[in-house]
Amino acid sequence: MIAHLRGELARVSSDHAVVDVNGVGYKVYLPVKVLSSLPAEGDKVGLLVTTIVKEDSITLYGFSLEVQQELFELLLTVSGVGPKVALAILGELEPGDIISAISAEDYASLTVVSGLGKKTAQRIVLELREKLSEDMKLGAVKSKSLSGPVSDAMEALVGLGYRRDDVKRVCDEIVSASAGIPAAEEIIRRALGMLAKE
Numbered sequence: 001m002i003a004h005l006r007g008e009l010a011r012v013s014s015d016h017a018v019v020d021v022n023g024v025g026y027k028v029y030l031p032v033k034v035l036s037s038l039p040a041e042g043d044k045v046g047l048l049v050t051t052i053v054k055e056d057s058i059t060l061y062g063f064s065l066e067v068q069q070e071l072f073e074l075l076l077t078v079s080g081v082g083p084k085v086a087l088a089i090l091g092e093l094e095p096g097d098i099i100s101a102i103s104a105e106d107y108a109s110l111t112v113v114s115g116l117g118k119k120t121a122q123r124i125v126l127e128l129r130e131k132l133s134e135d136m137k138l139g140a141v142k143s144k145s146l147s148g149p150v151s152d153a154m155e156a157l158v159g160l161g162y163r164r165d166d167v168k169r170v171c172d173e174i175v176s177a178s179a180g181i182p183a184a185e186e187i188i189r190r191a192l193g194m195l196a197k198e
């Protein structure tokens with residue numbers, strides 16, 4: 001199974017990207033939010049990947065954050081929700097909003113996603129409210145209190161194996177020492193330098 005890809009972004013389409021890894025092009029389907037945050041074609045890119053194998057196909061679905069991937073895989077456990085619907089949900093809603101809606105049993109918040117009806121939204125809430133881990137719920141609460149770049153940077157650093165407590169402390173230091181909130185890439189760069197010295 002392919003778990004992640006790192007390579008050159010060969011091309012981007014409306015629903016997928018092709019990542020060139022040592023001369024082999026991997027077609028990866030992505031949520032719209034991830035597609036819109038990709039670097040320019042020809043630049044380096046890294047994606048977390050969920051591989052779905054069927055009798056007649058092997059399909060890759062990519063994500064920039066662990067929480068996106070976890071939610072995608074959870075959504076697929078809901079009867080009537082396939083990869084296309086799961087990608088649409090992640091393409092229109094932030095992970096924290098999805099988790100909050102499920103935790104609060106607020107299925108109406110999910111129906112803003114085009115193609116997602118009331119019955120399917122109710123089924124998602126019903127089937128997933130007990131499956132959400134405490135870490136995911138806690139992450140949703142924390143992300144509500146953080147701006148996007150800080151939250152994105154923290155998730156990326158935790159995904160690289162750093163402890164969440166250390167990541168939060170370092171990111172807080174960076175934000176408090178900056179005029180305004182830096183871009184996620186800048187926070188990650190500076191945090192990696194600080195964490196490497198510890």
